[in-house]
Amino acid sequence: MAMNMSEKILARHAGLQSVEAGQLVVCPLDLVMANDVTGPPSIKEFEKTGKPVFDPEKIALIPDHFQPAKDIKSADLAKAMRDFARKHKIKHYYEAGRVGIEHVILPEFGIVGPGMLIIGADSHTCTYGALNAFSTGVGTTDLAVGLATGKAWFKVPEAINVHLTGKKPQNISGKDVILTLIGKIGVDGALYKSLEFTGEGVKELTMTDRLTISNMAIEAGGKAGVFPFDEVTKAYIEGRFTKPYEPANADEGAKYSATVEINLSELKPVVALPHLPENVKAIEDVGDIKIDQVVIGSCTNGRLEDLETAAAILKGRKVNDSVRCIIIPGSQAIYKEAIHRDWVDIFIDAGCVVSTPTCGPCLGGYMGILSAGERCVSTTNRNFRGRMGHVDSEVYLTGPYAAACSAIAGKIADKV
Amino acid sequence: MKLEGKVWRYGDNIDTDVIIPARYLNTFDPKELAKHCMVDIDESFAQNVKEGDIMVGGKNFGCGSSREHAPVAIKASGVPVVIAASFARIFYRNGINIGLPLLEIGDDVNKIKAGDVLKIDTSTGTIEDITTGDTFHAHPLPGFVQDISKAGGLINYIKEKGDLGAD
Numbered sequence: 001m002a003m004n005m006s007e008k009i010l011a012r013h014a015g016l017q018s019v020e021a022g023q024l025v026v027c028p029l030d031l032v033m034a035n036d037v038t039g040p041p042s043i044k045e046f047e048k049t050g051k052p053v054f055d056p057e058k059i060a061l062i063p064d065h066f067q068p069a070k071d072i073k074s075a076d077l078a079k080a081m082r083d084f085a086r087k088h089k090i091k092h093y094y095e096a097g098r099v100g101i102e103h104v105i106l107p108e109f110g111i112v113g114p115g116m117l118i119i120g121a122d123s124h125t126c127t128y129g130a131l132n133a134f135s136t137g138v139g140t141t142d143l144a145v146g147l148a149t150g151k152a153w154f155k156v157p158e159a160i161n162v163h164l165t166g167k168k169p170q171n172i173s174g175k176d177v178i179l180t181l182i183g184k185i186g187v188d189g190a191l192y193k194s195l196e197f198t199g200e201g202v203k204e205l206t207m208t209d210r211l212t213i214s215n216m217a218i219e220a221g222g223k224a225g226v227f228p229f230d231e232v233t234k235a236y237i238e239g240r241f242t243k244p245y246e247p248a249n250a251d252e253g254a255k256y257s258a259t260v261e262i263n264l265s266e267l268k269p270v271v272a273l274p275h276l277p278e279n280v281k282a283i284e285d286v287g288d289i290k291i292d293q294v295v296i297g298s299c300t301n302g303r304l305e306d307l308e309t310a311a312a313i314l315k316g317r318k319v320n321d322s323v324r325c326i327i328i329p330g331s332q333a334i335y336k337e338a339i340h341r342d343w344v345d346i347f348i349d350a351g352c353v354v355s356t357p358t359c360g361p362c363l364g365g366y367m368g369i370l371s372a373g374e375r376c377v378s379t380t381n382r383n384f385r386g387r388m389g390h391v392d393s394e395v396y397l398t399g400p401y402a403a404a405c406s407a408i409a410g411k412i413a414d415k416v
Numbered sequence: 417m418k419l420e421g422k423v424w425r426y427g428d429n430i431d432t433d434v435i436i437p438a439r440y441l442n443t444f445d446p447k448e449l450a451k452h453c454m455v456d457i458d459e460s461f462a463q464n465v466k467e468g469d470i471m472v473g474g475k476n477f478g479c480g481s482s483r484e485h486a487p488v489a490i491k492a493s494g495v496p497v498v499i500a501a502s503f504a505r506i507f508y509r510n511g512i513n514i515g516l517p518l519l520e521i522g523d524d525v526n527k528i529k530a531g532d533v534l535k536i537d538t539s540t541g542t543i544e545d546i547t548t549g550d551t552f553h554a555h556p557l558p559g560f561v562q563d564i565s566k567a568g569g570l571i572n573y574i575k576e577k578g579d580l581g582a583d
Contacts, residue, residue: 024558024559024560024561026580026581037438037441037483038482038483038484040444041444041484041485044444045571048571048575049571049574049575050575065441066441066442070442071442073442073443074442076442077442120482121482121484122481122482123480123481123482123506125482137482137506138482138506138509138510139482139483139484139487139506139507139509139510139513139514140444140484140510141484141510141513141514141569141570141571142509142510142513142570144570144571145570145571145574145580148574149574149579149580151579151580151581152580153560153561153580153581155558187429187476187479188429188475188476188479188502188504191476191502191504191505192505218480218506221476221479221504221505223505276429363433363438363481364433364437364438364439365438365439382431382433382480382481384431384433384434384480385431385433385434385456385457386433386434386437386456387433387438391456391457
């Protein structure tokens with residue numbers, strides 16, 4: 001039976017010839033991941049099972065949300081996870097100075113790769129779909145049972161075919177693609193479903209674009225956002241992902257519950273207005289919206305290419321007097337490379353804050369919390385009410401190009 | 417389980433950041449989380465919710481973050497069941513896994529108003545609105561997911577069965 005990418009990965013793991021949408025399967029997992037917010041409660045639930053961890057090599061515990069610790073309670077969370085990692089000899093546990101944002105470092109370190117089945121106690125675990133994995137977010141109890149049994153139950157999702165065509169214009173990034181898609185189908189447009197990206201347009205997208213797109217599949221309610229395996233995937237995992245792997249590309253005639261067409265050549269730089277990622281408008285149509293802060297970073301847009309985009313715009317320019325621009329590289333390697341390439345000089349000369357890798361402001365943790373009435377243009381993934389601070393603050397989601405332009409203009413902009 | 421309680425009514429796309437804002441995620445003590453449940457959109461909820469009250473939302477309830485702190489905060493507030501047009505996927509799993517029944521009833525949810533008194537049988541998914549006289553039926557849980565729910569959550573299920581999908 002012809003299968004799509006999601007079905008193929010789930011069938012292989014379930015040990016079945018084929019599966020179809022709606023079927024319940026129990027699958028062994030290739031990786032189980034948690035962070036400093038979700039790890040500690042998962043550990044507590046895990047301990048109730050009375051079982052040992054299923055495989056310390058297949059567990060990743062990443063202290064990135066509130067770390068380096070923002071307060072005593074967050075330090076306690078980090079300590080609980082650290083103690084657990086040491087006790088159980090967890091392979092993929094990293095301390096501050098070696099860690100980065102989970103969804104940036106797991107691909108970068110070669111821990112995730114094609115054909116894998118992954119759960120993570122973080123909704124943006126869907127990021128790894130960019131590498132042709134089936135990867136999805138779960139809560140602490142599913143994670144706890146994953147730690148104990150190495151298994152999870154799945155309802156095989158229906159898949160939506162996101163058919164990409166056309167050439168991508170230079171000022172368009174993966175963020176514009178995914179925001180445009182969410183604007184079309186809505187924040188529940190892919191509820192209980194997976195998004196699968198197909199078509200000639202796929203090859204137009206860099207791995208950074210793909211990671212951004214898969215990352216935000218959840219913002220359309222999606223269970224996963226899966227890309228096919230191709231030359232771009234191969235080039236990215238080369239030298240990083242050293243395990244044997246089996247790509248999972250869709251069969252001819254694979255089933256999709258719907259198809260959404262996106263012509264990349266027609267895309268414009270877009271912004272998602274408060275308070276939902278589906279409130280998407282072309283930046284040229286939003287008028288003058290004055291801003292107080294810009295954040296460039298996160299698991300969505302904290303990669304080297306994102307910083308390169310920002311540096312190209314900020315070079316020789318100054319951040320607007322009324323704006324605080326906070327730049328957060330997603331990993332130590334990205335941070336170091338940004339220093340080597342003199343981008344950090346550019347950022348600091350422009351008047352930006354440059355922070356150590358952390359999720360920090362994205363979820364209103366720390367390192368850039370908004371006051372009442374303040375507006376922030378952010379390359380992060382959610383603009384829910386109160387997401388980045390005060391309940392009466394506002395978050396506008398864009399790609400790094402528009403975010404850097406906005407920092408200079410002092411208002412939402414896609415040009416300098 | 418048979419329940420009866422008064423409705424707290426919310427709209428579409430109630431996200432986990434409003435159910436429990438991230439600034440309170442530096443703890444996972446259920447009682448502490450309950451103190452801040454829904455605070456950004458309804459300060460009166462945490463102060464006035466009574467044991468047995470029922471939360472009712474629109475479509476895509478619980479969207480956003482995977483934080484299980486969200487259904488935990490609702491459950492620790494004394495709410496024994498949540499009804500919505502539809503639930504976001506991770507929240508739905510989390511609810512089942514912690515033994516908080518979630519009933520999905522589609523557009524019928526529009527007939528339920530704040531303050532209505534509902535009588536619910538979670539085993540059959542039958543919801544009776546005593547205030548209006550309407551009766552609704554929730555979509556049943558699929559296959560062995562019912563067993564997880566009956567066990568009172570996934571950890572109890574694992575303790576009973578020893579493994580996932582051991583049958």
